[in-house]
Amino acid sequence: xxxxxxxxxxxxxxxxxxxxxxxxxxxxxxxxxxxxxxxxxxxxxxxxxxxxxxxxxxxxxxxxxxxxxxxxxxxxxxxxxxxxxxxxxxxxxxxxxxxxxx
Amino acid sequence: xxxxxxxxxxxxxxxxxxxxxxxxxxxxxxxxxxxxxxxxxxxxxxxxxxxxxxxxxxxxxxxxxxxxxxxxxxxxxxxxxxxxxxxxxxxxxxxxxxxxxxxxxxxxxxxxxxxxxxxxxxxxxxxxxxxxxxxxxxxxxxxxxxxxxxxxxxxxxxxxxxxxxxxxxxxxxxxxxxxxxxxxxxxxxxxxxxxxxxxxxxxxxxxxxxxxxxxxxxxxxxxxxxxxxxxxxxxxxxxxxxxxxxxxxxxxxxxxxxxxxxxxxxxxxxxxxxxxxxxxxxxxxxxxxxxxxxxxxxxxxxxxxxxxxxxxxxxxxxxxxxxxxxxxxxxxxxxxxxxxxxxxxxxxxxxxxxxxxxxxxxxxxxxxxxxxxxxxxxxxxxxxxxxxxxxxxxxxxxxxxxxxxxxxxxxxxxxxxxxxxxxxxxxxxxxxxxxxxxxxxxxxxxxxxxxxxxxxxxxxxxxxxxxxxxxxxxxxxxxxxxxxxxxx
Amino acid sequence: xxxxxxxxxxxxxxxxxxxxxxxxxxxxxxxxxxxxxxxxxxxxxxxxxxxxxxxxxxxxxxxxxxxxxxxxxxxxxxxxxxxxxxxxxxxxxxxxxxxxxxxxxxxxxxxxxxxxxxxxxxxxxxxxxxxxxxxxxxxxxxxxxxxxxxxxxxxxxxxxxxxxxxxxxxxxxxxxxxxxxxxxxxxxxxxxxxxxxxxxxxxxxxxxxxxxxxxxxxxxxxxxxxxxxxxxxxxxxxxxxxxxxxxxxxxxxxxxxxxxxxxxxxxxxxxxxxxxxxxxxxxxxxxxxxxxxxxxxxxxxxxxxxxxxxxxxxxxxxx
Numbered sequence: 056x057x058x059x060x061x062x063x064x065x066x067x068x069x070x071x072x073x074x075x076x077x078x079x080x081x082x083x084x085x086x087x088x089x090x091x092x093x094x095x096x097x098x099x100x101x102x103x104x105x106x107x108x109x110x111x112x113x114x115x116x117x118x119x120x121x122x123x124x125x126x127x128x129x130x131x132x133x134x135x136x137x138x139x140x141x142x143x144x145x146x147x148x149x150x151x152x153x154x155x156x157x
Numbered sequence: 158x159x160x161x162x163x164x165x166x167x168x169x170x171x172x173x174x175x176x177x178x179x180x181x182x183x184x185x186x187x188x189x190x191x192x193x194x195x196x197x198x199x200x201x202x203x204x205x206x207x208x209x210x211x212x213x214x215x216x217x218x219x220x221x222x223x224x225x226x227x228x229x230x231x232x233x234x235x236x237x238x239x240x241x242x243x244x245x246x247x248x249x250x251x252x253x254x255x256x257x258x259x260x261x262x263x264x265x266x267x268x269x270x271x272x273x274x275x276x277x278x279x280x281x282x283x284x285x286x287x288x289x290x291x292x293x294x295x296x297x298x299x300x301x302x303x304x305x306x307x308x309x310x311x312x313x314x315x316x317x318x319x320x321x322x323x324x325x326x327x328x329x330x331x332x333x334x335x336x337x338x339x340x341x342x343x344x345x346x347x348x349x350x351x352x353x354x355x356x357x358x359x360x361x362x363x364x365x366x367x368x369x370x371x372x373x374x375x376x377x378x379x380x381x382x383x384x385x386x387x388x389x390x391x392x393x394x395x396x397x398x399x400x401x402x403x404x405x406x407x408x409x410x411x412x413x414x415x416x417x418x419x420x421x422x423x424x425x426x427x428x429x430x431x432x433x434x435x436x437x438x439x440x441x442x443x444x445x446x447x448x449x450x451x452x453x454x455x456x457x458x459x460x461x462x463x464x465x466x467x468x469x470x471x472x473x474x475x476x477x478x479x480x481x482x483x484x485x486x487x488x489x490x491x492x493x494x495x496x497x498x499x500x501x502x503x504x505x506x507x508x509x510x511x512x513x514x515x516x517x518x519x520x521x522x523x524x525x526x527x528x529x530x531x532x533x534x535x536x537x538x539x540x541x542x543x544x545x546x547x548x549x550x551x552x553x554x555x556x557x558x559x560x561x562x563x564x565x566x567x568x569x570x571x572x573x574x575x576x577x578x579x580x581x582x583x584x585x586x587x588x589x590x591x592x593x594x595x596x597x598x599x600x601x602x603x604x605x606x607x608x609x610x611x612x613x614x615x616x617x618x619x620x621x622x623x624x625x626x627x628x629x630x631x632x633x634x635x636x637x638x639x640x641x642x643x644x645x
Numbered sequence: 646x647x648x649x650x651x652x653x654x655x656x657x658x659x660x661x662x663x664x665x666x667x668x669x670x671x672x673x674x675x676x677x678x679x680x681x682x683x684x685x686x687x688x689x690x691x692x693x694x695x696x697x698x699x700x701x702x703x704x705x706x707x708x709x710x711x712x713x714x715x716x717x718x719x720x721x722x723x724x725x726x727x728x729x730x731x732x733x734x735x736x737x738x739x740x741x742x743x744x745x746x747x748x749x750x751x752x753x754x755x756x757x758x759x760x761x762x763x764x765x766x767x768x769x770x771x772x773x774x775x776x777x778x779x780x781x782x783x784x785x786x787x788x789x790x791x792x793x794x795x796x797x798x799x800x801x802x803x804x805x806x807x808x809x810x811x812x813x814x815x816x817x818x819x820x821x822x823x824x825x826x827x828x829x830x831x832x833x834x835x836x837x838x839x840x841x842x843x844x845x846x847x848x849x850x851x852x853x854x855x856x857x858x859x860x861x862x863x864x865x866x867x868x869x870x871x872x873x874x875x876x877x878x879x880x881x882x883x884x885x886x887x888x889x890x891x892x893x894x895x896x897x898x899x900x901x902x903x904x905x906x907x908x909x910x911x912x913x914x915x916x917x918x919x920x921x922x923x924x925x926x927x928x929x930x931x932x933x934x935x936x937x938x939x940x941x942x943x944x945x946x947x948x949x950x951x952x953x954x955x956x957x958x959x960x961x962x963x964x
Contacts, residue, residue, distance in 0.1 A: 058657055062698060063766045065661040069668050070334065071759035076672035077327065078751050083319065084677060084723065088684055090326050091715060092668050095691055097334045100766070102700050104341040107773045113699050114775035115792035117340065119801060120289055122706045122793070122867055123808050124333065126944075127296045129710050129718070130815035133951040134300055135322055136722040137819045138307060142315040143729045152316040169921055176810060176908050180901045183817070184894070221803045223923035228779045230803045267821035274814050281807060293807045297814060304818030338765065344775055363765040 062103035069096030083139040083149045087132060094128045167206030168217050168232060171242065171280040174199050179273035182266075189269035190257050196273055197253040200280070201246040208239055208631065216635040218286070226286070226347030233286030233349070235635025240488060240628070241283045241410050244495045247617060248402045249276055255503050255610035256395040259510075264393075267308060275301040275399065282407050288336050288419075289346045291411055292329060295375070299325035302404050306392040317387035324374055324384040328408070331371030335364040339419070352418040365420050365429070372415075375408035378470060379440035382463045386447075389459040394506020397455065398499035401462040406491055409469055413484075416473070417638065427477070434474035438571040440467025445578030449585065454505045454515040457582055458498070461541060464575060465494045471556060471568055479559035481638045485629055486555030492628070493548025493618050497540035500615035504534040507603045507611060517586055521594035529608035531590050536615035538583035540622075543576050548621025657697060664690050681719045688712025701863035702793045705855070709871030714948055717878055721952060788929020789860040797865065798933045802922045806907040809940060812947045813904055820956040833883045841883035848876035856941050860930065866937035870944025877949025900950070903943025906936055 069092055076089035098121040105117040143149045178196030182189045211217055211234065219232040234242070253272070260268050278298035285291050303325065307318040340346050342360035355361050370381075377385035385405070389397045416424060424430060444464030451457040472487035507530040508523060509515045524531040540549035553572060560568040621628065667690060671683035688711045695704035780792050780800070787795040797805050833841070852872040859865030910932065911922045918925060924932055 057771065058653070058698065060766065060771075061657050061661055062694060064763055065664055065694075067759055067762045067766060068665050070762070071755040072665065072668055072672060074758065075751055075755040077323075079748060080672075082677070084719070084726065085672070085680065086323060088680060088719070089672060090323070090330065091684065091711075092672065092687065093327075093330050094333075095668075095687070095711070097330060097337060098703075099691075099694065100334065101337045101340075102695065102698050102703060104337070104766075104769065104773075105700075105775060106698055107341075107769075107771060108775070108777055109772055111774070111777060112792070114777040115780050115796050116776045116801070117337075118700050118703050118793045119796040119804075120336075121700075121703050122797065123293065123804055125703075125706050125711050126808055126867060127293065127811055129715050129948070129951075130812050131296065131300060131322070131326055132715055133718055134303065134815045134818045135319075135326075136718055137822050137954065138303070138315065138319050138322060140722060140725055140729065141307070141822050142312070142319055143726055145312045145315060147730060149726055149730065151320055152312055166915060169915060173908055173912055176904070179810075180813075180905055180908070183813075183901060184897055219921065221921045221923075222800060223918065223920040224783065224800050227776055228783060228800050230801055267817070270817055271814065271821065274810060274817075277810070278807075289801075290804055290807070293804050293811065297807055297811045300811060300814045300818055304814065304821055307818070307822055334762075340775070341769060341773065344773065359765045359768050363762060 057107070059103045059106045063100050066096040066099030066103060069093070069099065072096075081150045083142070083151065084136075087135050087139070090135075091128060091132060094124060098124055165206060166219075167203045167210055168219060168234060168284060170203040171200060171207065171284065172277055174203065175273045175277035175280065179270045179277065182270040182273060186266035189266050190260075193269040193273060194253055194257060197246075197249050197276065200276065201250050204239075204242050204246040207234065207242065211236075211239060211634050212631075217284075227345035227350050230290050231286035231347060231349070232284045234284055235637045236632040237410070237413070237488070237635075237637040238283045239634065240492060240632050241406065242280060244406070244492050245276065245279045245283070245403050248398065248495050248499045248614065251499060251503070251610045251614040251617075252395045252398050255398075255506070255607050258604040258606045259393070259395055259506065264308060268305070268393075268395075271301050271305050271308075272399070275305065275404075279403055279407060283410065286348050287346055288339065288348060288351070288415075292333055292336060295325075295329050295332070295408070298404060298407060299329065302396075302400060305396040305399070306388050308396065309391060309393045311391070313387065313391035317384075317389075317391040320384040321388040324381075328371040328374040331367045331374070335366075335368035335371065338364040338367070348414060348418055352421065355419055355422060357422050361420065361423055365415075365423055368415060369412065369429075372408045372412040373436070376405055376412065376466060377463060378436050378466060379443055379463065380436075382440065382444070382466075385463055386456055386459040389462060389502075390453070390455040394455075394502055394509065397459070397506075398502040401459070401502060402495040402499040405462065405466065406495060409466070409491065413487075427474075430473040430477060433470045434568065437467040437470025437473070438568065440464060440470070441571055441575040442467075442578075445575055445582065448582045449578060451582075452517055454508065454517050454520075454586065455502070457517065457586065458501050458505055461501075461579070461582065462494075462498055464579070465490070465498070465541065468553075468556065468572070468575065471560075471572070475556070475559040475563060475565065475568065476638075478563050482555055482562075483559040484638045485632065486552050486559060488552075488632060489548060489555060489621070489625070489628070490552030493540050493552055493621050496614050496621065497537040497547075497549065497618035500533050500537040500611050500618065501541070503607065503611035503614065504530045504537070507607055510607070511600050511603050513601070517589050519594045520586070520589040522592065523590040526600065527603060527608065529612050530603070531587075533608070533611035533615040534590070535587060536612075536619050538579075538587065540615075540618040542579045542583055546622035547619045549618065550622055551625045660690065660694055660697065664694065678723060681716065681723055684719065685712050685716035688716065702865065702868065705863060705868040706871065709868060709875060710948075713875055714871060714878070714952070717952055721954070725954075786926040786929070788924055788926065788931075788933050791859060791861050791863070791865075793863070794859050794865045794933075797867075798936060799922075799924055799929065802907070802936075803911075805940075806904065806911065806922070809904040809907060809943060812944065813900060816900065816947050816950055819951060819954065823955070837883050841879050841885070845876045845879055848872050848879070852876070852941065852945065856937055857934075859937065860934065866940040867944060869937075869941040871948065873941060873945025874948025874952075877945060878952045881949065881953055896946070896950075899942055899946045901943070903940040903947075906939035910936055 073089040073093035101117040105114040217234040282294040343354040374381040448460035472483040475483035540547035543553035674680040692708040852869040855864040856869035
């Protein structure tokens with residue numbers, strides 16, 4: 056097994072672990088953590104498989120995609136955290152409120 | 158002069174104009190409203206320009222940076238894109254005029270930049286020919302939309318916004334993993350090139366599963382629709398209109414694109430299209446029943462969106478044999494729904510503004526006191542129910558025709574049931590609107606522009622009922638469905 | 646990359662397992678603070694993985710943005726959350742399970758997904774050039790000699806343009822949600838104060854260097870911007886606030902500078918070359934450096950502002 060495959064499989068593992076974590080936890084901060092780790096897992100898959108170029112340097116396009124992805128992830132995280140804090144200030148708990156009853 | 162028109166970069170303007178407008182709104186917040194209206198108007202003109210151009214020269218393709226796929230990113234527009242762009246421009250205009258009166262000074266400075274960036278994201282998505290580029294536009298759209306939902310403040314809006322954000326991010330991540338697989342399997346992220354290269358390998362199947370799941374979540378298809386009602390119902394009225402009419406259609410558009418072009422070798426099998434049809438049918442029935450059960454108007458309208466989205470997915474099992482007719486039906490439904498649903502939410506906003514609440518049972522002689530708004534809701538309801546003359550009728554008619562032609566009685570039954578349920582919940586609202594409520598409330602005057610915006614959008618939905626032939630011939634530019642030919 | 650040597654195999658195996666283990670602990674740790682710290686550790690391990698995968702640009706971005714700034718945001722949010730839900734909600738931090746028996750179903754689904762995707766990964770061919778051939782072929786005319794920078798700023802510059810707007814919209818969203826900026830605490834202790842005084846100029850220099858060097862080596866606008874953002878966060882933590890006069894118009898100008906530069910450049914190049922963002926090969930290097938400079942400033946200021954949280958009030962009427 057080559058380096059590429061190894062890390063790509065790790066990325067898949069991270070994706071699944073964080074999928075579990077996202078669904079199972081109800082605390083919003085944990086959900087946000089899970090989404091971040093999921094993103095990292097996907098980035099691993101992208102970059103790891105870019106190294107299958109043999110002796111040549113790795114393919115630069117997935118690297119650029121991942122850098123874009125990292126910036127997008129921090130933007131989304133910042134918004135999510137602020138939303139969570141606002142929600143917690145309103146309801147006293149950092150969890151999704153039950154769907155509004157009529 | 159004509160040469161100038163066709164040479165002008167209308168397509169590029171569609172993306173750059175709202176970006177520039179949004180940034181200027183940020184720098185000069187006091188001018189937000191004027192700048193916003195001017196920008197949206199300019200965008201609408203540019204859509205006309207693009208249509209003109211495409212009627213002349215066919216498909217629009219622009220290689221950004223001059224590199225061209227697969228190294229660079231291509232902008233691409235055919236009839237399908239044009240239709241979605243037109244929907245965005247029309248609904249955008251209506252909502253902008255409405256918002257000019259709806260938002261006060263404070264909220265307005267927050268609304269306009271976010272809305273313009275949302276519009277930029279929508280246009281960039283509909284014009285994109287590159288799946289990673291689409292991912293970035295999804296993120297831009299999602300963040301802007303969530304921020305807009307949260308403008309309403311309060312527990313419901315914040316909770317709805319949070320659910321929406323989590324669902325949107327999960328959907329985008331699944332989509333991104335699909336991109337990773339497609340790129341590493343086939344060496345490109347350009348849609349046209351992928352269409353050539355993709356074959357029925359495990360990689361492609363996995364990508365279809367991931368991207369399909371992500372996009373279904375973003376389009377709020379049953380059973381992944383849980384985030385939609387809280388978000389759409391608790392957002393400010395113009396934002397609800399934008400979300401139900403446009404944002405939800407964006408992910409449907411991408412799903413359709415991928416289905417038609419990239420994953421074409423895989424969808425010969427019936428399993429996936431049957432599944433999509435099944436989900437669509439359940440969405441129609443479940444959404445309609447839930448709409449009927451609501452006691453708050455905006456929640457009713459939101460569940461109606463869930464149901465109407467289901468109709469779009471009925472086209473997937475029908476398209477195999479009926480070909481273009483089923484797709485045209487879905488598109489016509491999508492377009493009519495965009496106009497009608499936007500009108501409905503704006504009308505609901507008027508009612509909220511007027512009476513201070515949106516309880517259906519408390520709608521007090523609305524027909525007398527807000528006749529324009531009541532008319533808007535009624536006309537929009539005509540399209541949603543699928544009664545003639547309206548765009549909704551044409552869409553349902555085409556879909557029924559396709560289903561009857563293939564003797565898919567199950568789908569016919571679903572559509573009829575859906576229509577009946579829609580009639581039930583629409584008339585429920587209208588019934589209360591005609592009668593006096595038990596308790597009258599203090600009322601506040603509704604600005605005329607808000608009423609007219611709702612009414613004009615609703616009229617648009619009805620007008621679509623008369624414009625089937627020209628609209629469908631526009632959609633046929635570039636033969637997005639592989640088969641040309643207008644419906645009935 | 647050629648097949649692994651034994652030592653390389655051991656190192657990568659350990660790192661891979663370490664990543665999975667730290668991520669698992671971060672996801673399931675009962676103590677929320679510990680979970681965040683583990684997440685930051687995870688980010689640093691990821692940076693190590695990027696280095697192993699010959700992706701130094703990504704490593705820099707991950708360390709600065711993914712681990713550093715995201716970690717700072719998480720910790721700041723955790724601190725504010727603790728003060729909001731201070732009323733003995735210790736259980737809050739515990740991993741509150743929603744379902745009990747359904748846990749096994751969810752785990753089974755996740756496992757199935759992992760197995761399926763793992764199989765797909767293994768079915769991919771061991772050698773694939775991707776787009777590296779095209780990138781190498783066009784590198785000369787791109788204006789820079791580092792492939793990742795060429796892709797980010799030239800070949801796929803349109804994505805970067807949109808991405809800068811994503812950052813801006815996130816900040817707009819954070820501002821529109823309102824709420825207080827992180828408070829002005831008591832005066833910083835001498836250690837933090839000294840650290841800020843020494844490190845911030847250093848960080849600014851590092852940022853400028855990263856910006857400059859990105860044309861021919863790992864680096865570039867995002868990494869430089871992230872370091873600049875880190876400098877901003879350090880200043881904010883050391884209780885420094887810029888003069889109120891700078892908080893209105895000038896701040897917004899700096900935020901908009903990056904995306905605006907991209908948009909203006911795109912439009913100008915369209916008018917000159919007939920295509921959006923089509924850099925003429927002769928001037929490409931200089932134009933890209935200009936774009937990157939504007940982008941660095943914007944990214945740095947936006948990241949620092951995201952950390953600050955609330956919208957800073959200018960002394961004029963706040964609009």
